[in-house]
Amino acid sequence: MKFGIIVFPGSNCDRDCYHAARGVLGHPAEYIWHGEKTVEGCDCIILPGGFSYGDYLRAGAIARFSPVMGAVMDFAEKGGLILGICNGFQILLEAGLLPGAMLRNKNTHFVCKYVYIRTENNGTRFTGGCGRAQVLRVPIAHSGGRYYIDESGHARLRDSGRIVFRYCSENGGIGASENPNGSLDNIAGIINERGNVLGMMPHPERSVERVLGSEDGRFIFESLAKSQGG
Amino acid sequence: MIKATVYITLKEQVSDPEGEAVKKALESLNFNGVRRARMGKVITLILEEENLEKAARDADSMCARILANPVIENYRVEIESVEGEAS
Numbered sequence: 001m002k003f004g005i006i007v008f009p010g011s012n013c014d015r016d017c018y019h020a021a022r023g024v025l026g027h028p029a030e031y032i033w034h035g036e037k038t039v040e041g042c043d044c045i046i047l048p049g050g051f052s053y054g055d056y057l058r059a060g061a062i063a064r065f066s067p068v069m070g071a072v073m074d075f076a077e078k079g080g081l082i083l084g085i086c087n088g089f090q091i092l093l094e095a096g097l098l099p100g101a102m103l104r105n106k107n108t109h110f111v112c113k114y115v116y117i118r119t120e121n122n123g124t125r126f127t128g129g130c131g132r133a134q135v136l137r138v139p140i141a142h143s144g145g146r147y148y149i150d151e152s153g154h155a156r157l158r159d160s161g162r163i164v165f166r167y168c169s170e171n172g173g174i175g176a177s178e179n180p181n182g183s184l185d186n187i188a189g190i191i192n193e194r195g196n197v198l199g200m201m202p203h204p205e206r207s208v209e210r211v212l213g214s215e216d217g218r219f220i221f222e223s224l225a226k227s228q229g230g
Numbered sequence: 231m232i233k234a235t236v237y238i239t240l241k242e243q244v245s246d247p248e249g250e251a252v253k254k255a256l257e258s259l260n261f262n263g264v265r266r267a268r269m270g271k272v273i274t275l276i277l278e279e280e281n282l283e284k285a286a287r288d289a290d291s292m293c294a295r296i297l298a299n300p301v302i303e304n305y306r307v308e309i310e311s312v313e314g315e316a317s
Contacts, residue, residue, distance in 0.1 A: 040237070052240065057296070057297070058299055061296060061299070064298075093301075094299070099301075100301060101242075101299050101301035101302045103244065103245075103302060104247055104248055105246070106247050106249070107247065108247045108248060108251055148244060148302060149301070150243075150301075182245075182247075
């Protein structure tokens with residue numbers, strides 16, 4: 001599986017994604033500058049974390065109009081796999097590829113720490129290698145990660161199994177104290193209706209090596225590769 | 231030229247922790263009569279345009295397209311003519 005990692009001005013997890021995909025997991029990967037007009041030849045596009053365009057206006061609001069985003073939208077339309085991590089998730093929301101929006105964290109702080117997330121749907125191409133309700137230990141690092149969607153939108157996501165990850169305790173319990181940012185319903189990651197675009201606030205690319213404190217992020221990359229047949 | 235002032239505010243149902251922090255700060259300074267504080271944004275645009283209606287339409291599309299996020303924000307635009315080359 002070939003990963004294409006979009007680099008916006010202000011992206012800062014692009015190299016981590018490249019290292020995880022290529023260096024650690026041995027998949028072909030390439031950087032794609034935001035000024036490019038094509039993402040041809042890639043099987044999975046990653047929109048990495050960071051502060052694209054300085055988070056000016058709203059996180060992701062300006063990046064979503066980058067030249068490359070036209071190609072990313074076409075790629076999504078054709079069923080191509082897209083993984084948005086942190087700022088990448090915010091960009092997917094602003095672009096309308098995923099529903100809802102991000103707000104400032106409830107406690108107004110930048111939160112940078114390991115959290116636990118529960119896999120709510122392991123039937124997706126991003127989570128097929130996870131067990132049912134498997135708990136993953138992955139880091140978050142954001143100040144604007146409070147997911148918000150109106151009631152009917154929330155019901156649609158929930159009833160169609162599109163809430164893929166929720167913040168939880170080490171043993172999978174879900175409550176307000178496990179919610180690091182005030183996200184609605186502890187939501188940490190969602191998927192589109194078609195199942196080819198996933199956004200998540202936690203960073204799987206920062207947790208693929210034991211030396212970093214967790215290897216649980218591997219499940220996402222390995223699920224993706226497996227879904228594509230290697 | 232026309233000046234368009236865009237006011238962007240969070241929708242009523244969206245909680246605003248920044249506004250709450252401001253309210254607490256005011257209380258700590260003994261301004262006790264503040265029931266609520268809400269943060270927002272103001273964007274001032276100087277448009278190379280003379281027609282007020284056209285300017286209002288343009289500013290509205292700018293808001294709908296990028297300046298505001300309809301999922302969480304409302305916006306309001308004020309339009310006025312300004313003299314000469316505003317900086």
